[in-house]
Amino acid sequence: MYKVIIVDDEKNIRDRLAHFFPWSDVGFEVVGIAENGVEALELIKQERPHAVLTDVLMPEMTGLELAKEIQTSYEDIKVVILSAYDDFKYAQDAIRFGVKGYLLKPLMKNDFFNVFTKLAEELKEDEKGKEGNSVEELMLLDLIKGDNLPQYADYWNQQTQSFRVAIFSFDRLFKEESTFSTRQKITELAADFWNRYQVPFLFYGNSLIVLSTDSKLVSKKDHLPKIHLFIDLLIANLGDFFKDQENFVVGVGNPASTYKEICRSYNEAVYAYSYKYFNEYETIIFYEDLTVKGNSGNQTELQNFMLDHVNKIESHLMESMKSEGKMAFGELVNHFFDPHKGIGGLPIAEIRSSCSELIIILMFRFKEKGLSFPSIDQQHVLGRIYGIDSLKELKRWLTQMLETVSFDLIHQDKKDVNSYVLMSKEYVKENYQERITLEDISNRLFLHQAYFSAIFKKETGQNFIDYVNHVRVEKAVQLLRNSDYKIKVVSDMVGFQSHSYFNKVFKNETGVTPVVFRRQ
Structure with missing residues (x-):
């Protein structure tokens, strides 16, 4: 420890x-x-x-x-x-x-x-570095980085003709279940499996780096069954963590003909893994299956498309302000990402950059019109773009962001009111019968729990859950006055999971229990 x-x-x-x-x-x-x-x-x-x-x-x-x-x-x-x-x-x-x-x-x-x-x-x-890390792990770390290559010239005999790097990334798993014991278990399973094939591996960050070697070409046909077997081993031994194979992704680089090219195969494996950004349903991604295009596209054409789309979104937002009604932004957002379809469209960094540019231009234009956005912290927004790890999630987030901007425009007469607070209140009033938690509403608004909790308390003077309970009690009061439902049924109807908790909250809000209230 x-x-x-x-x-x-x-x-x-x-x-x-x-x-x-x-x-x-x-x-x-x-x-x-x-x-x-x-x-x-x-x-x-x-x-x-x-x-x-x-x-x-x-x-x-x-x-x-x-x-x-x-x-x-x-x-x-x-x-x-x-x-x-x-x-x-x-x-x-x-x-x-x-x-x-x-x-x-x-x-x-x-x-x-x-x-x-x-x-x-x-x-x-x-500690490994101080104690003398295993020669194999130190060597693999150097090879994937392309460092100190001359000292490994004699390590590989003449029979080794092919190398191939695979990356098993557990980023998603460790976001949710980042335990020391789980990482240790994965390492033990990897040692048991890959040592059979005399394949060196290294746990590096949240990824397992595996270097396959052979006297002949390490083909996809030969390599894929081993990857599947290892995945089966992980699922068999760490069941709940790996159900539906959603908690990890495998990226595989192209074969390298010399040890000096292992770094290239590693970088290709990283690139292949990044394709998960575009297709969240794919688990094993080979670099050779991707159509990798250069950045030689018509930048002027892309820039014109960007500005044209900014104009359309701005017009849509202004229309929402005039009509004071909710507008649909999903189709506009999907169309905005049309040039990026397919792996060859644009690198992930440029997609994020396009999204950032869209937000900045829109904010600048509306600022020129004298319109304010109390809900939008530009630095927070731009940071959020780079924290999202899939194109699907980025589309969802951008749609939500435009709906938030629209909400602020509609409520310009309430310039100091944060629309995240207004939106959360609306959601509670429409869904008070359902289970509502601070985590649920924060995820729905794409906000950190602590941040949402702080702005809600600042705007309203009460905690979010206290507000939810207040709304539920108001609805319970109406039902107790205007219906003959049993008190336990009323408790369920307004969203309380516990009858005793309902009694406690109701008394705190009204000063009397539901039974006494009904008799009054």
């Missing part, structure tokens, strides 16, 4: 971080807590932890000052910043002090798993 200390000036947060999160699942144990940077430095001297999780804004010594001191005096210790949304911008400065990750308050388990599993893997790699 790796040692970690927690630093935060709020006792309840320190205690929650220390006891609520499953540190052992990601390979760590909490060996101490401190309430400021000065106290943390004393604790570091005593415990010599592998990692420090620290708040940014603290008295006596801030988290950034602590990170700087650690970088100077304890360069092996990894630092992770924990920050509230409002002061998150300060944490960006910490990159100069070697910070390994940023986590947002309130800390969510998925974010916790993602950062600390990667950190444990990095610490493991550091």
Whole structure:
């Protein structure tokens, strides 16, 4: 287990971080807590932890000052910043002090798993480097990067005529179940399977890199059955994690005729994996099956298409403002991505760039018209574009974004009202009978839970779930006054999962229980 200390000036947060999160699942144990940077430095001297999780804004010594001191005096210790949304911008400065990750308050388990599993893997790699990593793993790391190639010239005998790199990426799995034990299990299964074929492999980041070698061409026909067998092995041993084969993707590069070309095969495997962006239903993607086009398309034609589409979307948005009605943006968004259809359309980076450009031009044009968008934080929007990992999801997000802009335009008389709050309120009023959680509504609006929770509280003065309960109680009051339904039935009809919880919330809202209310 790796040692970690927690630093935060709020006792309840320190205690929650220390006891609520499953540190052992990601390979760590909490060996101490401190309430400021000065106290943390004393604790570091005593415990010599592998990692420090620290708040940014603290008295006596801030988290950034602590990170700087650690970088100077304890360069092996990894630092992770924990920050509230409002002061998150300060944490960006910490990159100069070697910070390994940023986590947002309130800390969510998925974010916790993602950062600390990667950190444990990095610490493991550091240890291997100090202890003398296996020659095979160090060699494979050099070969895929194209580093130190001359020193491996004698390693491969004359019979080796072909090499081929495959990448098994578990990014999606580790976003949800990023546990140290799961990663270890995958490594053990890989060793058991690929060692039979004398095939070297390496766990690198969230991916398993496999280098197949043979005296003859490593063809797709020969390679594909082994990949399927390994996938079957993962599913058989880690069932729930790999159901429907949706939690991982395999990218396979073209064969390389010499060890010097392994780097090229690796880059092709990365490119093949990235095609998942365009087709989320494909699991195993061979580079040789992709029609890879250069960037020689008519840029002027694409730019004209972009501007033409901006004009159409702007017109559509203005129409929504005049009619004060909801407009459909799905078809416009689909048409906007027409030039990018197929793998050869444009690289992913350019697709994201086109989407960013669309948003920027629209915002600029509406700003010129004196129109405001209280719901749109441009930096947040542009950052979101680069965090989406599929074209389908990008289309969904852009459609939602245009609907949000439309909502702001319709409610220009409420310039200071955030339309995310208005949209969430509308959703609750229309769907109060259904299960509604903070996570559900945040995902629906493509917002981080903590961010949505903060803006809702700021706009309304109450927590989102309290608002949901308030709406449900209002509906329950109407039913109790105007129907003969049993109280338990009323509770179910307005969306409460628990009858006792309904009684409690109803009394908090009205001052009396449902039974007493009905008798009045």
